[in-house]
Amino acid sequence: MKAIYIKEYGNAQQLIEGELPRPAINDQQVLIKVKAAAINPVDWMVREGLLQEDTGHELPLVLGWDAAGVISELGKDVTGFKLGDEVFVYSPISDQGSYAQYLAVDANLVAHKPTSLDLTTSAAVPLAATTAYQALVEGGKLQAGQTVLIHNAAGGVGSFAVQIAKSLGAHVIGTASQAKRDFVMALGCDEFIDYRNEDFSQQLMNVDMVLAAVGGEGLLEASLNVIKPKGALISLLDDMDPSLAQAKGIHFQRWWVTPNAQDLNSISKLIDEGNIRVEVDSIFPMSQIKKAHDLSQSQRAQGKIILEIPA
Numbered sequence: 001m002k003a004i005y006i007k008e009y010g011n012a013q014q015l016i017e018g019e020l021p022r023p024a025i026n027d028q029q030v031l032i033k034v035k036a037a038a039i040n041p042v043d044w045m046v047r048e049g050l051l052q053e054d055t056g057h058e059l060p061l062v063l064g065w066d067a068a069g070v071i072s073e074l075g076k077d078v079t080g081f082k083l084g085d086e087v088f089v090y091s092p093i094s095d096q097g098s099y100a101q102y103l104a105v106d107a108n109l110v111a112h113k114p115t116s117l118d119l120t121t122s123a124a125v126p127l128a129a130t131t132a133y134q135a136l137v138e139g140g141k142l143q144a145g146q147t148v149l150i151h152n153a154a155g156g157v158g159s160f161a162v163q164i165a166k167s168l169g170a171h172v173i174g175t176a177s178q179a180k181r182d183f184v185m186a187l188g189c190d191e192f193i194d195y196r197n198e199d200f201s202q203q204l205m206n207v208d209m210v211l212a213a214v215g216g217e218g219l220l221e222a223s224l225n226v227i228k229p230k231g232a233l234i235s236l237l238d239d240m241d242p243s244l245a246q247a248k249g250i251h252f253q254r255w256w257v258t259p260n261a262q263d264l265n266s267i268s269k270l271i272d273e274g275n276i277r278v279e280v281d282s283i284f285p286m287s288q289i290k291k292a293h294d295l296s297q298s299q300r301a302q303g304k305i306i307l308e309i310p311a
């Protein structure tokens with residue numbers, strides 16, 4: 001099968017477009033004929049070798065852990081799917097990835113794709129939307145009527161987080177650069193902060209939850225100053241001494257997304273009911289994988305980056 005993989009850790013030059021054997025499935029797995037994958041920041045972090053200690057990958061490694069495609073083989077214990085079903089999945093980062101024509105993955109992590117989206121767009125959803133959903137609902141326990149500040153509202157995770165928070169009935173404040181103001185407000189934000197020219201910690205107080213969907217020197221510590229006691233600070237990248245939050249009665253958590261088909265079903269429902277639009281920055285063919293990684297690594301993308309896999 002055609003695949004994009006690495007044989008050595010390093011920069012985008014290490015990305016190889018070539019042929020690898022089609023993966024075999026076990027009794028609990030399905031084989032997905034992949035139509036599209038998405039690029040997430042974790043892809044280039046793994047490529048650079050930054051997560052070697054956490055993931056225990058063996059090389060060669062196919063990158064990418066978001067996929068949408070069609071079920072082409074079923075393990076004998078699999079129920080709930082049939083050949084030809086159109087599905088999407090965020091697959092475990094410890095496994096071989098989805099920049100390939102076929103992905104073998106545990107069936108219990110797979111969900112039917114949203115009916116209102118095509119397969120290519122569906123690939124943009126799983127990892128980023130699941131992160132946003134879990135961070136807001138499980139991590140921050142965000143409730144209707146509460147106020148949430150989302151740092152990096154224009155990114156892959158942030159663009160889902162704004163819309164999910166609105167669908168939960170929250171008042172949403174999003175940060176991005178001024179050029180992305182219209183984009184962020186169109187997602188449904190109630191207030192916008194230009195993080196390059198404004199200091200959120202001087203403008204806000206009594207926020208119920210902050211989602212730090214971006215890192216940065218002092219960002220978490222400054223966020224503590226705008227959260228009310230018993231509020232929550234959920235960080236997707238940087239870590240912090242938890243005693244700083246405890247001293248203010250704030251729940252702090254460095255959140256790690258977990259693959260989960262039930263969450264994908266909840267997200268699909270939000271999409272099909274019109275509560276979430278999928279914002280796509282760009283779609284690249286496999287031959288332009290280096291360009292796609294460079295764009296993700298620039299951390300300037302507006303919404304999601306998709307990789308189309310040839311039939």
Ligand SMILES: NC(=O)c1ccc[n+]([C@@H]2O[C@H](COP(=O)([O-])OP(=O)(O)OC[C@H]3O[C@@H](n4cnc5c(N)ncnc54)[C@H](OP(=O)(O)O)[C@@H]3O)[C@@H](O)[C@H]2O)c1
Binds near residue numbers: 153178214
């Ligand atoms: N812990 C987890 O399980 C988990 C899961 C998924 C993602 N993540 C992490 O979450 C982060 C966001 O992921 P993503 O996919 O959303 O990234 P992304 O799509 O690459 O984010 C790009 C966006 O970030 C904005 N941005 C950059 N610096 C910013 C800042 N200081 N304040 C506000 N916006 C800023 C850029 O807007 P401007 O051009 O306007 O600056 C751009 O629109 C990454 O660090 C990723 O590794 C963690």
